[in-house]
Amino acid sequence: MKLMGVINLDHELDQLKELTYFRAGAAVPFAGRYRLIDFALSNMMSAGVQDIALFVRRKYRSLLDHLGEGRPWDLDRKRGGLFVLPPDWNDPTDISSGDLQHMHNNRDFFDRSSGEYVVHAGSQHLSKVDFCDLAEQHKASGADVTVVYKHVDLLEPEHDACFRVDVDENGFVNGIHNEKGHHNLYIELFIMEKGLFMQQMEYCIAHGDSYFFRDAILRNPSGLKIAGYEYKGYHAVINSVESYYKNSLELLDQEKYKQLFSPEMPVHTKIKYEAPTKYLEGADVKNSLVANGCLIAGEVEGSVLFRGVKVEKGAKIINSIIMQKCVIEAGAIVENVIMDKDVQLSENRTLVGDSRKPYVIAKRSIL
Amino acid sequence: MKKKEMIAMLLAGGQGKRLKGLTKSLAKPAVYFGGTYRIIDFPLSNCTNSGIDTVGVLTQYEPLVLHSYIGVGSDWDMDRKNGGVFVLPPHEREDGSSWYRGTADAISRNLKFIDQYDPEHLLVLSGDHVYKMDYTKLLDYHKEKGADCTISVINVTLEEAPSFGMINTHEDLKIYEFDEKPKQPKSTLASMGVYIFKWDVLRKYLVEDIDTPDSESAHDFGKDIVPKMLADNLSLYAYPFQGYWRDVGTIPSLWEANMDLLNDAPELNLNDPNWRIYTRNPNEPAQYISPQAKLKNCMVNEGCSVYGEVDRSVLFYGVEVGEGSVITESVIMPEVKIGKNVRIHRAIVDQGKVIPDGTVIGADRGDDSEIILVNGDTPY
Numbered sequence: 078m079k080l081m082g083v084i085n086l087d088h089e090l091d092q093l094k095e096l097t098y099f100r101a102g103a104a105v106p107f108a109g110r111y112r113l114i115d116f117a118l119s120n121m122m123s124a125g126v127q128d129i130a131l132f133v134r135r136k137y138r139s140l141l142d143h144l145g146e147g148r149p150w151d152l153d154r155k156r157g158g159l160f161v162l163p164p165d166w167n168d169p170t171d172i173s174s175g176d177l178q179h180m181h182n183n184r185d186f187f188d189r190s191s192g193e194y195v196v197h198a199g200s201q202h203l204s205k206v207d208f209c210d211l212a213e214q215h216k217a218s219g220a221d222v223t224v225v226y227k228h229v230d231l232l233e234p235e236h237d238a239c240f241r242v243d244v245d246e247n248g249f250v251n252g253i254h255n256e257k258g259h260h261n262l263y264i265e266l267f268i269m270e271k272g273l274f275m276q277q278m279e280y281c282i283a284h285g286d287s288y289f290f291r292d293a294i295l296r297n298p299s300g301l302k303i304a305g306y307e308y309k310g311y312h313a314v315i316n317s318v319e320s321y322y323k324n325s326l327e328l329l330d331q332e333k334y335k336q337l338f339s340p341e342m343p344v345h346t347k348i349k350y351e352a353p354t355k356y357l358e359g360a361d362v363k364n365s366l367v368a369n370g371c372l373i374a375g376e377v378e379g380s381v382l383f384r385g386v387k388v389e390k391g392a393k394i395i396n397s398i399i400m401q402k403c404v405i406e407a408g409a410i411v412e413n414v415i416m417d418k419d420v421q422l423s424e425n426r427t428l429v430g431d432s433r434k435p436y437v438i439a440k441r442s443i444l
Numbered sequence: 445m446k447k448k449e450m451i452a453m454l455l456a457g458g459q460g461k462r463l464k465g466l467t468k469s470l471a472k473p474a475v476y477f478g479g480t481y482r483i484i485d486f487p488l489s490n491c492t493n494s495g496i497d498t499v500g501v502l503t504q505y506e507p508l509v510l511h512s513y514i515g516v517g518s519d520w521d522m523d524r525k526n527g528g529v530f531v532l533p534p535h536e537r538e539d540g541s542s543w544y545r546g547t548a549d550a551i552s553r554n555l556k557f558i559d560q561y562d563p564e565h566l567l568v569l570s571g572d573h574v575y576k577m578d579y580t581k582l583l584d585y586h587k588e589k590g591a592d593c594t595i596s597v598i599n600v601t602l603e604e605a606p607s608f609g610m611i612n613t614h615e616d617l618k619i620y621e622f623d624e625k626p627k628q629p630k631s632t633l634a635s636m637g638v639y640i641f642k643w644d645v646l647r648k649y650l651v652e653d654i655d656t657p658d659s660e661s662a663h664d665f666g667k668d669i670v671p672k673m674l675a676d677n678l679s680l681y682a683y684p685f686q687g688y689w690r691d692v693g694t695i696p697s698l699w700e701a702n703m704d705l706l707n708d709a710p711e712l713n714l715n716d717p718n719w720r721i722y723t724r725n726p727n728e729p730a731q732y733i734s735p736q737a738k739l740k741n742c743m744v745n746e747g748c749s750v751y752g753e754v755d756r757s758v759l760f761y762g763v764e765v766g767e768g769s770v771i772t773e774s775v776i777m778p779e780v781k782i783g784k785n786v787r788i789h790r791a792i793v794d795q796g797k798v799i800p801d802g803t804v805i806g807a808d809r810g811d812d813s814e815i816i817l818v819n820g821d822t823p824y
Binding site: 108109110148149329331334337338343344345346348349350351352353354355356357358359360361362363364365366367368369370372381382 | 478479480518519706708714715720721722723725727729730731732733734735736737738739740741742743744745746749754758759760
């Protein structure tokens, strides 16, 4: 069964404040050396998906820089591979709107691919769904569409925005809605046969719709048979500063870390050639995730350090996320802070946020 | 093929016998160094950083790891349309076949490869050393001197001299003698195994050497080619290199060079963004340091999880250090799993080794005790 992938960022809101002022949510750095998009791409890579379209509308500069021609995900292929498809559309007869614009204007991608099924994903839900297993279940069930959901016991504020899925005893979906108390979260992942996908797309466009998932699947005007696929592994939704902070620090829990970075489904990212991290005299690092290229002479606790961070003597970093190439000078104290790339914090400064509302420092600030 | 001013030939066929168990199924240039690198990353990265985009890598001993490691060379930016990196093992020819008989023979057997680029100069490198060097400066010097051959040299002590190929020069650094491992050294300038030759000059010597019977020639640069050039009064110069250079050909020297990296400001700076050392990235997640862990004066790579104590040590990728374990003055190669309450002192632990709970290796020994190699042959 050959799969093709769509990663659709069109309906994703960039609500990570300073972190998404100049980049799409999908390009936000995560877990010390990744960007959020890496997880969806790596899942597709693990399932052998070789034709992937990325629908982006705005703030995609850093995404383009990160993805390149897709080499880290083995997507630099002679046939197929990664297609980053920003909006440059010049079809005067185009009457489509919303994410259907991407689909209409990139019909060639669908037509040319030899994929039989379309796996449609976003970047805000981090998961380790096995797409091969999903495709097999989809085929076996005889459904037209299979949507993936996760049963979440404890609902968190970031789940408010998620669709919910009602599933009957046979695993078929009899309702998709937004009732906030409901525990079956739709994780923005569905699979559909390509021909049917294209047909539904045409139908939506013809009826002036603007949101494929909502208008073709949730409202289901064609009476599609929708199956539910329950996913039970690692899951996180990152759609706010608070959820970003919380889910980043939750990776310090080794159980979660091992689920997200299981060796069977490795996560790939753009390669940087940094030396291993050096712990110098005076380093005191506890309960933290640290990427390569760091030079640490100070104290770090309960934090995530990205590549190439410098922590000088006597500096203290507590419960914070420090991104690439930040410098925390001697004696400075950082607590409950998310520091974007290339920030320089000068000697003996103190920056303390609230544990419920971390303090976000914009890229390249000097403080 | 487009003409190139200079291309490089990298001698990577050596076994490195003195590294004992580490080179059992691995050529010496593929031996790990510095938490993430293999030795060959240094000359390859130096080439890339010096703008040399065509490199022939001469392999012979246990080449499997080396061949797959180099691949198409993309990690060193050497996947090029014109040039790039080429792995050149010995091959069969019309007039028979044999192994590379010596360093010079390895080059002689690949004249066709070099001739394709019609270079003016040939850079000959060894895959055995750890150093950062700008070869363009060496080439400038070579051209300025109008030399037929320039040998890069480094100052060593008189005590160290007998283990190197020593270069004896006049005051103007013109070489008059190449003294291979002398008992009574006359200078302190050791050859670094880095040569630039005028290609048309070297080519003649190689063509002559290839037909010289083995009884008269070891087909070696140091023993045969360079002495012959000197005897013919050619113009050979020494280029004094300043900087860190180490032959990591023995267990103690490999260990020591790793320890050198742990200084606060090491001589070999691996964090210089203008002179990156490129390597194949194992793509491991960020390292996890537990609440109980203690780390100082150490180098730790991605994919490690540390629950114990690590001091003055280098951990390669994917190493686990269990709770209550103490690792001191050691080099732990990739994917070694160290159980709980293990004590390791002054050791090199080879790739993939599993050290069971409670094992004690080399602890309670003095600070000058021998370095222990822990590999597949060791009982624990």
